[in-house]
Amino acid sequence: MEEVFSRHGAVISSRIIRDRQTGRSRGFGFVEVKEEDADVIIEAMNGKEMEGRVLIVNQAKVREK
Secondary structure, eight states, X not given: OHHHHTTSXXXXXXXXXXXXXXXXXXXXXXXXXXXXXHHHHHHHHTTOEETTEEOOOOOOOOOOO
């Protein structure tokens, strides 16, 4: 995931979220990018296909308590 996203800007980190019990992907993840590259990366990657799945790429929202 990091390799694909880094074609469009600077990636700081990436993480695929996995099920604690099975270890299988839960179907989503997070890519941390430099703020100045965020809009370009979102535009480039949103709606693209990766490993047979269409990506929905947007900014993460802060979780309210």
